[in-house]
Amino acid sequence: MTTSAQQRGIARCTECGKLSHLPDLGDNSVASCPRCNVALSFRKPQSLQRSWAYTVAAIALLLPANILPILTVISFGQGDPDTIMSGVVKLWVSDLQAIAAIVFIASIAVPVLKLVILIILMLVVQLQLPLNRQQCTVLYRFIHFIGRWSMLDLFMISILVTLVHLGNIATVESGPAATAFAAVVVLTLLAANSFDPRLIWDLDDE
Amino acid sequence: MEGRCPRCKAVLWHSAKHTDTISFAAAISGLILFYPAITLPILKFSMVGQNGSNSLIGGIYRMWIEQEKMLAILILLCSLIAPLMHLLLTAVVCLSIRLNHFPPHFPQWLKYKCWMQSWSMLEVYAMGIIVAYVKMMHDGDVSVSGGTYCLCALLLCVILSSQYFYEEQAWQHWEQNKPA
Numbered sequence A: 001m002t003t004s005a006q007q008r009g010i011a012r013c014t015e016c017g018k019l020s021h022l023p024d025l026g027d028n029s030v031a032s033c034p035r036c037n038v039a040l041s042f043r044k045p046q047s048l049q050r051s052w053a054y055t056v057a058a059i060a061l062l063l064p065a066n067i068l069p070i071l072t073v074i075s076f077g078q079g080d081p082d083t084i085m086s087g088v089v090k091l092w093v094s095d096l097q098a099i100a101a102i103v104f105i106a107s108i109a110v111p112v113l114k115l116v117i118l119i120i121l122m123l124v125v126q127l128q129l130p131l132n133r134q135q136c137t138v139l140y141r142f143i144h145f146i147g148r149w150s151m152l153d154l155f156m157i158s159i160l161v162t163l164v165h166l167g168n169i170a171t172v173e174s175g176p177a178a179t180a181f182a183a184v185v186v187l188t189l190l191a192a193n194s195f196d197p198r199l200i201w202d203l204d205d206e
Numbered sequence B: 001m002e003g004r005c006p007r008c009k010a011v012l013w014h015s016a017k018h019t020d021t022i023s024f025a026a027a028i029s030g031l032i033l034f035y036p037a038i039t040l041p042i043l044k045f046s047m048v049g050q051n052g053s054n055s056l057i058g059g060i061y062r063m064w065i066e067q068e069k070m071l072a073i074l075i076l077l078c079s080l081i082a083p084l085m086h087l088l089l090t091a092v093v094c095l096s097i098r099l100n101h102f103p104p105h106f107p108q109w110l111k112y113k114c115w116m117q118s119w120s121m122l123e124v125y126a127m128g129i130i131v132a133y134v135k136m137m138h139d140g141d142v143s144v145s146g147g148t149y150c151l152c153a154l155l156l157c158v159i160l161s162s163q164y165f166y167e168e169q170a171w172q173h174w175e176q177n178k179p180a
């Protein structure tokens, strides 16, 4: 059984990483980091509330992001709007399986997986579920690492819209789902950032 | 030697003495490469005699005029402002440490550098170029242009300058040498 820094009254600054002794303060006073002057606390403040708020908002926006069209390729006046999923299917049937897999992972698997893992981690903390702490930490590191790759689709849209801009011959237009999807990506990034993985380990100390 | 967290096994501390020379050099090279990387055409596309091309900055501009303003701002942040500020602040921080001269805003610079680093997503943009290339392969002639090479070199600089930068060491250096 290890002793946590919190049990010894040591807090780590969220900005600069300096460890300092945090005295037992009243409700209204704040201690600040001796190195960089940021307010100190043992854990990220309101970590769970913030993560839940961002996660719920992201789930709500996941629906329009997947139902509405995200991209329309028009060549010679013809072209159907594509949703994220139909774009992947089109790539798959035109024998571009590798790219289809990359787009599927970045635009569908990553956001959904990220939200599912975040919900699991938050439930573990809130309901004190007896899941392996080490595995939960690995999951957290995983979503922290893969989150940014969801931006892939948005960058690709920006590239295609500019590249294929040939008047009557061929154009690419972005759809309303692009904005919704961008919001999902940003919200999941914020949700993962506001979650404090130390809360998982704190369960063992109680 | 290194110290690890007894619970989650994350590395907490290294005994090796680091040098930020590579980080500094990579940041300077990245800043030099920045202008060509964002303005030169990345891909060229031609279809029945008509040609089109795109650059990083052109892509953001087109999103903006096509009323995708939120998206344009997000792409501007992740692919242009964040990498640029990350390199600039890395160079400035390394220079301050080298000259042993710490302006009053040094702690803020160090914090902004970390924030910018977390929003810099050039490696994802590079993957976006590959996906766009393959996607349009069947519809017309796509070719890689100068901007892609500059962008790849820039990406290498961004990775090197963040890999060889040691934040804790920079903080400690400032703490020991800051003007009273």
Ligand SMILES: [Zn+2]
Pocket (backbone or CB within 6 Å): A013, A014, A015, A016, A017, A018, A033, A034, A035, A036, A037, A038
């Ligand atoms: Zn601090």
